Amino acid sequence: MARINDHYQKLRAGYLFPEIGRRVRAFAESHPDARIIRLGIGDVTEPLAPAITAAMHEAVDELARRETFKGYGPEQGYDFLLDAIREHDYRARGVELGRDEIFVSDGSKCDSGNIQELFDAGATMAVTDPVYPVYVDSNVMAGRTGAVDADGRYPGLVYLPTTPANGFSPTPPDAAVDVVYLCSPNNPTGAVMDRAALTRWVAWARERDAVIIFDAAYEAYITDPALPRSIYEIDGARECAIEVRSFSKRAGFTGVRCAFMVVPKALTGRTATGERVSINAMWSRRHTTKFNGASYVVQRGAAAVYTADGLAQTGAQVAFYMENARLLRDGLTDAGFRVHGGQHAPYLWIEAPAGVTSWDFFDRLLAEAHLVGTPGSGFGPAGEGFFRLSAFNSRANVEEAIARIRKAFAHR
Numbered sequence: 001m002a003r004i005n006d007h008y009q010k011l012r013a014g015y016l017f018p019e020i021g022r023r024v025r026a027f028a029e030s031h032p033d034a035r036i037i038r039l040g041i042g043d044v045t046e047p048l049a050p051a052i053t054a055a056m057h058e059a060v061d062e063l064a065r066r067e068t069f070k071g072y073g074p075e076q077g078y079d080f081l082l083d084a085i086r087e088h089d090y091r092a093r094g095v096e097l098g099r100d101e102i103f104v105s106d107g108s109k110c111d112s113g114n115i116q117e118l119f120d121a122g123a124t125m126a127v128t129d130p131v132y133p134v135y136v137d138s139n140v141m142a143g144r145t146g147a148v149d150a151d152g153r154y155p156g157l158v159y160l161p162t163t164p165a166n167g168f169s170p171t172p173p174d175a176a177v178d179v180v181y182l183c184s185p186n187n188p189t190g191a192v193m194d195r196a197a198l199t200r201w202v203a204w205a206r207e208r209d210a211v212i213i214f215d216a217a218y219e220a221y222i223t224d225p226a227l228p229r230s231i232y233e234i235d236g237a238r239e240c241a242i243e244v245r246s247f248s249k250r251a252g253f254t255g256v257r258c259a260f261m262v263v264p265k266a267l268t269g270r271t272a273t274g275e276r277v278s279i280n281a282m283w284s285r286r287h288t289t290k291f292n293g294a295s296y297v298v299q300r301g302a303a304a305v306y307t308a309d310g311l312a313q314t315g316a317q318v319a320f321y322m323e324n325a326r327l328l329r330d331g332l333t334d335a336g337f338r339v340h341g342g343q344h345a346p347y348l349w350i351e352a353p354a355g356v357t358s359w360d361f362f363d364r365l366l367a368e369a370h371l372v373g374t375p376g377s378g379f380g381p382a383g384e385g386f387f388r389l390s391a392f393n394s395r396a397n398v399e400e401a402i403a404r405i406r407k408a409f410a411h412r
Contacts, residue, residue, distance in 0.1 A: 056301040193228075365387075
């Protein structure tokens, strides 16, 4: 008999988005004339920038000619993309990286889920609450937790609540932790960590000999140039941090799929016997063993992001989504809501009316305004009483959504 990995049975059964889909379908069936606007999913809506599509078309043409055809590429990524990343994402911010410290992949979701494989099954992991679910679920699958408790938390993980009281910026724990996941700008709260906060985290990790997995997938949405875009802008971070980045939201690659992860060569971990080993070398072995590299066509498209036209065009798209966020933030505030995020991230984290649960607010917003968002409780127990809206949509839909919210909650 084929024995399964029983740890998968601990996972909550895909509760959040299937339940959203069920409720929306039921409402649509009973209200066939309602035009539902969906502001729940974090997926881009604008087409790929012309500089990107031109580069991808040219790459396809290369593959159609014998003299320029490409087969298997380097698993770590083509030099033309690695060098563009080094120059524009890091050297421009005062950070020097080697090609062999960057690993191109097909998505930061995959990277943030796979990286835990490098750490011992008994390693203690810390996550923020609310949290991007992949950080939790991948560690549940690996057997690092007990069964979920009545509050929705998994014994074995260390939860770091992020609330209005701490500005949605987690503080380092006193508990013994081996690995911590940080996301800034944050999904779902939209908060961004400043230089002082990241400096505290780096000092904590170096003192505790811990590793930070820093998810910077939304760094392109930071509007204040004084805020760090990379954890490596903090002295000492190369000895304690891994950074995850993506082209999904910065360049509209949610369906194209391309990302990268930085694993500095200065980062080490300990074996069971206390020997220091290179985490970069471990990830290189894992990456080249289990992955054959992102598509040549996709990597040419990603490299085009860094051309003069690509930077201008993708920058305009980011600005478009951030204007959507501003409009939503202002409209919701005018309607009497307390709103967080939406200034350095494409997500708005809304406080539901007093005494109203996240799911009750979901139902009311759907029934009265025909709008779909994401209940905060789906991101963790500390998300109860909050609600996430996404700025990824057309301007017309965003303006219509604001008008509906104002009408539905005019007398709240």
